[in-house]
């Protein structure tokens with residue numbers, strides 16, 4: 699039986715997330731990487747400062763967690779690296795190199811797919827000195843904080859998610875979908891309360907943007923409930939706010955969190971992040 703190497707950590711916030719200290723991911727050996735993966739699974743989110751990773755190294759690293767997932771839109775993937783997606787306001791030769799303000803609004807990634815991504819990783823290539831923080835909410839803590847009567851009311855509710863609706867109404871980057879994208883992204887149905895497959899923990903798992911109804915509820919009443927639950931889960935007491943530095947890597951488990959990007963002065967600053975995803979499974 700192999701024992702995991704000792705990874706030095708400190709909590710991102712009490713009871714959630716871990717900053718991993720003293721690990722250089724570009725040169726880490728296999729045992730250390732196993733320890734990093736284990737830390738991720740035990741804490742729900744990890745963050746490492748001062749990393750220097752090429753797109754190829756990011757793909758190698760994330761492959762320790764599972765199969766890297768494709769991106770729905772291909773136009774902002776890094777040339778030669780289809781699993782690495784650029785989030786940025788940078789324009790080169792008159793063309794944007796990335797999706798700008800792509801993740802602003804509380805959500806869980808790929809919620810519009812039958813098998814949403816298990817994990818999201820962001821790597822800071824260039825970040826503004828102020829603004830553009832990423833916030834991650836611990837949705838297990840949020841679920842556990844609900845009174846039993848509310849838990850009983852919510853458990854078993856099913857949300858209807860629509861990529862088409864999301865893309866036509868989103869605040870940043872709205873667009874009508876091609877017939878091909880419509881066919882590739884049919885509507886899906888996921889539980890409002892998700893069970894973690896590793897240990898059975900329950901998480902409050904609403905999302906903004908893609909949800910168009912709660913099954914069995916009048917439309918507005920259902921949407922009000924989802925909004926109420928997003929507000930509940932994203933109170934400061936459940937949220938880690940990450941202030942980026944160049945070279946930071948942060949990853950979170952989408953099965954038990956919500957996250958959002960935040961705005962920054964894009965007339966003054968450049969933000970460039972690389973985003974990678976790990977394939978997930980069907981929520982229950």
Ligand code: SIN
Pocket residue numbers: 785800801802807818830831832833957958959960971973
């Ligand atoms: C995302 O939601 O995938 C990105 C969040 C961010 O840009 O901070």
